[in-house]
Amino acid sequence: MTAAKVTKGDQTRQRIIEQAAHIFNKRGYAGSSLSALMEATGLRKGGIYRHFASKEELAAEAFDFAWETARDIRLHDLDSTAPALDQLKQLIANFVDRRARVPGGCPLLNTAVDSDDGNPMLRGRARKALADWKGRIVRTLKKGIARGEVQDDVVPESIAILIVSTLEGALMISRLDDDPQALRIAQGYLNGVLDGLRVPATEPTRRRSARGKSTSL
Amino acid sequence: MTAAKVTKGDQTRQRIIEQAAHIFNKRGYAGSSLSALMEATGLRKGGIYRHFASKEELAAEAFDFAWETARDIRLHDLDSTAPALDQLKQLIANFVDRRARVPGGCPLLNTAVDSDDGNPMLRGRARKALADWKGRIVRTLKKGIARGEVQDDVVPESIAILIVSTLEGALMISRLDDDPQALRIAQGYLNGVLDGLRVPATEPTRRRSARGKSTSL
Amino acid sequence: MTAAKVTKGDQTRQRIIEQAAHIFNKRGYAGSSLSALMEATGLRKGGIYRHFASKEELAAEAFDFAWETARDIRLHDLDSTAPALDQLKQLIANFVDRRARVPGGCPLLNTAVDSDDGNPMLRGRARKALADWKGRIVRTLKKGIARGEVQDDVVPESIAILIVSTLEGALMISRLDDDPQALRIAQGYLNGVLDGLRVPATEPTRRRSARGKSTSL
């Protein structure tokens, strides 16, 4: 493992990415002008273009940074040794309660919508981000199943998709309404879903009778 | 009753709106150039600006049209005399199955994300569209409660928000993945939620015991 | 002499000319858009183009109207039977004191400067206006000479040019400074010049000795 030397240029590059991430996440790709990036970074165009071949490349890297930041915020305080369902509830709570730390809203949502027509580069990054997020939930659930905390007929992929879909949709509504109500409701429902996946601790024989067909995924 | 005369200008105006609605819904506001609108409509700039004071005004009217179209597609085959929960299930099914008839995806989702930073005019229209949609679901549920089809402790507003949030989020995921899986999962989940709201026909005395904690609000 | 019938169209045409005259005189030819003329007249473009073949033609007619109006304001209260020099002093006084009745300033000055590069049509009209004005002063002076009020070696054309030049220049300065001082000074000097042209009433033999060479024109 070679200790990568961090040059001054790398620092500048990273600074550009961080500043650009905010601009792109707020205004979208087409709505973000290089002038705005210049103002935010304090650099001239030449200074920016030394580090990135094009606006698109910068946008892609900025998205990656924005996504990692958002993801870390949502993984905050997650104890990977805790019960799987508690971890997921914490994840949901972080999504709802810490959303203000992601200025401009969820980069995944924004970029998925923004790159819907063209921009395959951004779209690819967004897909990776989605896979990343789903993957974490899936792994958590699988571990829960393995540990006997979660019922073994649960399809982790489906639960993950439901969580992501509901949270992102609710976030969109909450931002449009400027009211956290939608997120609160989504949180309540999702917590209920998760509770329904739990293996009853005291009645090992009565596995699934209480769960209606309606909530099985 | 004065028969409103439809002039040639009105037809042209409407044609512009319809063509523009597609462009805006696909590419977003900033990504939609007047050149693209010219090409789509076959008119010159002068011909377009005769009917709209600005790009923003055209975008607003195009959004209204796009929304009405999308809404009508989702209300297709909805029998307002049918049981409330059946109506809502049909609404959800239309959302999922007829989504291809709304090119570019849901205008509400797209515009909510696109207008997140500025553009208050578009934002206002998106809010109205959301209120429109939520209102329809709420009214249906209230009618169901009045008819005794739906349990009377249900909060219609919350159900409406859950439905909209989940569907929109799942649509975003499905479009990003280019895979209807997310929408199918959301549909299954929401149908289950709706089933949980039903007043049991055969056991009028056992009102709520069968509903698990998982689906309660 | 055929009694010209004044049709409704003629009235409209005249109304357009009058409204346009203000716009053109204030903003200049290039600075006056048809939109501004539409707003001022309450007509649509088609309505304007019905009466004038082009913007240029309208501007030319508007200038003529503006000039006639300005000229009449300056000829106000001029008694053509009064002594020539008194008439001219009155003309100058009107120019100075009644200037506010010509909104936008002197059309001759404005149009002469405005049409300096191209626009030969407007330029021709401005030349006619200048000839008109000079001609009136010249005729007045000639009459004064014939009547023995004005010395017979005066060159009327030169006096006319001096009066027009000085007044127009002073008007420009006064408008730029937003201060009538320049006009007052010009008026004082010109009155002095006119006084120097008078045939002394009491000393018919001493014709020109008191007038310095400096003020002979």
Place this chain on the structure above:
Amino acid sequence: MTAAKVTKGDQTRQRIIEQAAHIFNKRGYAGSSLSALMEATGLRKGGIYRHFASKEELAAEAFDFAWETARDIRLHDLDSTAPALDQLKQLIANFVDRRARVPGGCPLLNTAVDSDDGNPMLRGRARKALADWKGRIVRTLKKGIARGEVQDDVVPESIAILIVSTLEGALMISRLDDDPQALRIAQGYLNGVLDGLRVPATEPTRRRSARGKSTSL
């Protein structure tokens, strides 16, 4: 003394100003399109807008340059040690004889008329130019008074205004007529006025009796 470095950009900027000054002085602000400026400078819009924030800013700087050029032409060969009245006569002669070196006519006159309605930026520059010019004449006269060349009851400000007004007005007429006659007449008249201000060299006791009423202020 820091030697201000002249970069390539500064040279380009100056070139733009000089070329633009001609265009603006000939066609006026509204009549000067960026296309014309592009053609004159050989630059594209991007190249021009790199150096100026707007057309208005460029026009303002172009006016300053045009005025300085015109002023220098009129101050040509002015010996500041010569008698005050001789200096002023030379100034007037320069104005008349060297006018062709100021293509498009006097920038002060043109801009004063052109900016009469709006454009406060240009108007402010024109006012400064007027003050500049008046100030030079006033200072010359005051020096003449101090030296005993000019009568001490002369009001320098009034003489300055008269000179400027008359010359500018005559220039307008001369350009309109395409005939230097008006300027010649103005020159003759103003020279006479200046002669009337002179302190008689040979008759120190008879201070003012020889000055006719005609030239008194």
Place this chain on the structure above:
DNA sequence: ACAGTCGGGACACCCCGTTTGT
């Protein structure tokens, strides 16, 4: 290696003056 200067070429939105059909 890195950043800044300068300019290009294209295009943005919008409004221009004009013609045509009625």
Place this chain on the structure above:
DNA sequence: ACAAACGGGGTGTCCCGACTGT
């Protein structure tokens, strides 16, 4: 007299490359 549309030009800004200097 207007409604409708045209064709082109208005100013301004875009993203980017090439050059210049450190």
